[in-house]
Amino acid sequence: MASIDIANIQKSYGIHPVLHDVDLKIGDGEFVVLVGPSGCGKSTLLRMIAGLESVTSGEIRIAGRRVNELAPKDRDIAMVFQSYALYPHMSVAKNMSYSLRLRKTAKEKIASIVSSAAAKLGLDPLLERRPRALSGGQRQRVAMGRAIVREPKAFLFDEPLSNLDARLREQMRAEIKKLHKDLGATSIYVTHDQIEAMTLADRIVAMNGGFVQQVGSPLDLYDRPANLFVAGFIGSPGMNFFEGTYLNGTAPRFETEGGVVIPAQPHPALTDGARATLGIRPEHVEIGAEAPDALKATVDLVEPTGFGIILHLSFGRSGFKAFTNDRRFLNASGSLPVRLPVERLHFFNAAGNRV
Amino acid sequence: MKRIADGAAPYLYSAPALILIVTVMLVPLVLGVSYAFRDIQLLNPFSGAYVGLDHFRALSEDQAFYRALRNTLWWTGASVLLQFVFGLILALLLDKPFYGRGLAQALVFLPWAVPSFLAGLNWAWLFNPVVGPLPHWLFGLGIMSGPSNILSDPQLAMWGPIVANVWWGIPFFAITLLAALQAIPRDLYEAASIDGAGPVQRFLSITLPFLAPTIAITILLRTVWISNFADLIIVMTNGGPADRTQIVASYIFTQAFKRLDFGYASAIALVLLALLLAYSMLIVILRQWLLSKD
Amino acid sequence: MRAKPLFLTIAHRLAILAYIAFALFPLYWLLKVAVTPNDLLYSEGIRLWPSHASLEHFDFVLRHSAFPVFFRNSLIVSGSTAVIVTILASLSGYALSRFNFRGKYWLVALMLLTQMFPLVMLVAPIFKILSPLGLTNSLTGLVIVYTAFNVPFATFLMQSFFDGIPKDLEEAAMIDGATQFVAFRQIILPLTLPGIAATLGFVFTAAWSELLFSLMLISGNDQATFPVGLLSFVSKFSVDFGQMMAAGVLALIPACLFFLLIQRYLVQGLTAGAVKG
Numbered sequence: 001m002a003s004i005d006i007a008n009i010q011k012s013y014g015i016h017p018v019l020h021d022v023d024l025k026i027g028d029g030e031f032v033v034l035v036g037p038s039g040c041g042k043s044t045l046l047r048m049i050a051g052l053e054s055v056t057s058g059e060i061r062i063a064g065r066r067v068n069e070l071a072p073k074d075r076d077i078a079m080v081f082q083s084y085a086l087y088p089h090m091s092v093a094k095n096m097s098y099s100l101r102l103r104k105t106a107k108e109k110i111a112s113i114v115s116s117a118a119a120k121l122g123l124d125p126l127l128e129r130r131p132r133a134l135s136g137g138q139r140q141r142v143a144m145g146r147a148i149v150r151e152p153k154a155f156l157f158d159e160p161l162s163n164l165d166a167r168l169r170e171q172m173r174a175e176i177k178k179l180h181k182d183l184g185a186t187s188i189y190v191t192h193d194q195i196e197a198m199t200l201a202d203r204i205v206a207m208n209g210g211f212v213q214q215v216g217s218p219l220d221l222y223d224r225p226a227n228l229f230v231a232g233f234i235g236s237p238g239m240n241f242f243e244g245t246y247l248n249g250t251a252p253r254f255e256t257e258g259g260v261v262i263p264a265q266p267h268p269a270l271t272d273g274a275r276a277t278l279g280i281r282p283e284h285v286e287i288g289a290e291a292p293d294a295l296k297a298t299v300d301l302v303e304p305t306g307f308g309i310i311l312h313l314s315f316g317r318s319g320f321k322a323f324t325n326d327r328r329f330l331n332a333s334g335s336l337p338v339r340l341p342v343e344r345l346h347f348f349n350a351a352g353n354r355v
Numbered sequence: 356m357k358r359i360a361d362g363a364a365p366y367l368y369s370a371p372a373l374i375l376i377v378t379v380m381l382v383p384l385v386l387g388v389s390y391a392f393r394d395i396q397l398l399n400p401f402s403g404a405y406v407g408l409d410h411f412r413a414l415s416e417d418q419a420f421y422r423a424l425r426n427t428l429w430w431t432g433a434s435v436l437l438q439f440v441f442g443l444i445l446a447l448l449l450d451k452p453f454y455g456r457g458l459a460q461a462l463v464f465l466p467w468a469v470p471s472f473l474a475g476l477n478w479a480w481l482f483n484p485v486v487g488p489l490p491h492w493l494f495g496l497g498i499m500s501g502p503s504n505i506l507s508d509p510q511l512a513m514w515g516p517i518v519a520n521v522w523w524g525i526p527f528f529a530i531t532l533l534a535a536l537q538a539i540p541r542d543l544y545e546a547a548s549i550d551g552a553g554p555v556q557r558f559l560s561i562t563l564p565f566l567a568p569t570i571a572i573t574i575l576l577r578t579v580w581i582s583n584f585a586d587l588i589i590v591m592t593n594g595g596p597a598d599r600t601q602i603v604a605s606y607i608f609t610q611a612f613k614r615l616d617f618g619y620a621s622a623i624a625l626v627l628l629a630l631l632l633a634y635s636m637l638i639v640i641l642r643q644w645l646l647s648k649d
Numbered sequence: 650m651r652a653k654p655l656f657l658t659i660a661h662r663l664a665i666l667a668y669i670a671f672a673l674f675p676l677y678w679l680l681k682v683a684v685t686p687n688d689l690l691y692s693e694g695i696r697l698w699p700s701h702a703s704l705e706h707f708d709f710v711l712r713h714s715a716f717p718v719f720f721r722n723s724l725i726v727s728g729s730t731a732v733i734v735t736i737l738a739s740l741s742g743y744a745l746s747r748f749n750f751r752g753k754y755w756l757v758a759l760m761l762l763t764q765m766f767p768l769v770m771l772v773a774p775i776f777k778i779l780s781p782l783g784l785t786n787s788l789t790g791l792v793i794v795y796t797a798f799n800v801p802f803a804t805f806l807m808q809s810f811f812d813g814i815p816k817d818l819e820e821a822a823m824i825d826g827a828t829q830f831v832a833f834r835q836i837i838l839p840l841t842l843p844g845i846a847a848t849l850g851f852v853f854t855a856a857w858s859e860l861l862f863s864l865m866l867i868s869g870n871d872q873a874t875f876p877v878g879l880l881s882f883v884s885k886f887s888v889d890f891g892q893m894m895a896a897g898v899l900a901l902i903p904a905c906l907f908f909l910l911i912q913r914y915l916v917q918g919l920t921a922g923a924v925k926g
Binding site for chain 3: 362364365366368369371372373375376377378379380381382383384386387390395397444445448449451453459461462463464465466467468469470471472473474476477478480481485486487488491492522525526579583585586589590604607608611612617620621624625627628631635
Binding site: 050051052071072073077078079081082083085087088089098099102103146150 | 815817818820821822823824825826827828831836839840
């Protein structure tokens, strides 16, 4: 196990920069998830840590040792690929033991390591099979097994679950979490799926366009998104945004472009009349509340999900969503009273940063 | 250190192949170009002097060369056209699934595996009235006045190598076109049928446009290749009778192999190369022009 | 689907049969003459099968002619060429498939160029180069020349097979502790075995068929390859049709064997090397 320090890492292909000045300290035993849309640079960063991509500038240290110039084989890390990358011409046991055989580990030792890893992952009956003869979930397990037999300094996961169907993905997610609890190994996990990020991570690194947007615990990112990107990326259905003007005075309020006035708390960082974006999560929108400060919203569409109901509402031309568990709203139509609680509002300045 | 090693890896992998290509193909090519301006006779130890454009002057008055040029056009045009037409028909026939298709495909593609010299000999024997049936059949059908060998008839001799070439080359066109045919999404045909297109309309509005790029590139490359393909002619007629089947490529070979006049052979080769380049350029320009017209 | 009219189906099958007949007839005739005894050759010239067949021509060719030597020479030349080309092409094809390097464009351009110009141009210069090295009239010389001629095409062919193998696999191997070359040897090459077989087959067939350069470079019977031997036989004893065709049938065997072997990869090979025949 080891810590990983990433200092001022940059990456460009020719003149095209893909990663800008990434700084990240990953503690011993920590589970860090890199999350972001495709093309945000998260996989590139992971592959740079693995040694599969060269570093344009900056420094990567594993357990305090600079690894920029080290070949992947000398970094003592293990990686689980999205495609699993199992060797098709080797049996499951041979796949799992390949790294040990390359290191000329004694035969008896290999056998005992492989069988204990297989037991941990429930792979014992499959050891002599070829990857072709395995289901997607089993292949995924073999890929994990190949990583854990090594007892490496760190585990790297590159979207390991995205080729599985939804049910299996949930199950494997839990298994990865359990495995991490058992082994306590430093892990870096790349995904575009915010649910995976929220459920697995000790810390999430949200990335977009080659920049790190926010680093923090899952609840940090949910409760206090640093900017519009993180606010919109974390959470499902996504956060509602209204563009408009912040008005100070005796009763601080926010006036949307459509002229709807929403009461707010005082925000010292916003001046009177400043352009701003107001955000609120659908699950925080209160509907049906006959309060004096309630607003009238039109019901456009009702989407039942079984667990709850997503209501598509609008103030004039600006649409938004509300999420509720109250089945009374299954047949909602016409207009509804809606309240946006002041303590649940997020404000972002004209640059898109949280205030 | 690692950066240098990383950068060198692809060169290390490709170095053996590259060295071989350069020494056995590129160097001789350059040398061959220089021979075109020198007097190189294998049997004459005093040859080797630079003669400037002498070979080209001689070439411009060489009637045999002009005849070879005309024969090349005839040989290439007829071979490519027939190979393409029969290859396309075969590809269309094989595109539909039917019982025994795998076997039929293997059998009709077999000629492609026959070594070209053997294909040439084989057809020369078939045309030989002593052991071959073809002259007798042609006579029987009333196409020929007597069971004679067309390879020794100056008027007809070229047909011998052309027929052998078509037999040998149909599989190439068929395989390439079949691959292109099978890459056409099937649902396009279903959509067209639902829209009311008949078989002919489907062929014209889906199959042909999809095949067009493959057809164009295959014909271009095959034209260049066949115009250089002298094996069949050398085996079947050796250019005869009376130079009636001599194409430029076989003429070069004859000059080098029989007369050992490497200088003159290289000069002809250079002219052939220039003509082929001009042809390829013409095709590329034509394509650009057609594209810009759309 | 509607049932197709019966006559269309019949026409389709007949057309296929016609193609098969056209493709096989010359080979059939080769075999037929080869098994026709000399005394029947002229009297039963155009019968589809002789009234009695014999293997006397094969017997003569195998025991009393130089053809076994030609056959052996051709096997040596084609076999060595196929093996060497496949090794070189695996390496260079891997470079083209897996690396982005500055010289790549030029390497590909050079290889394409070698496929475009008439090889007959090289007959004279190659003879001039090889002759002082003692490599004319030598099988080694032929192997060198054939290897160079076939490497570009084989490189493109191998590249297309490598392209079909996910890059993840060797990355996984490198993380497991392999160098890139070990990953290439232990992971990628075993997975490319079908491609290697196809390349061996293509190159073997090409070398087995080559005529012009062996005619030019080989003069004696001792070093003659099959095409050269057969041609010189034809020009010297052009009446022994039975024996020649028996020899022809023998020359066909290895080519057909390889054809059957590579049949499955024909399309891939032709699309990879659409530049060559």
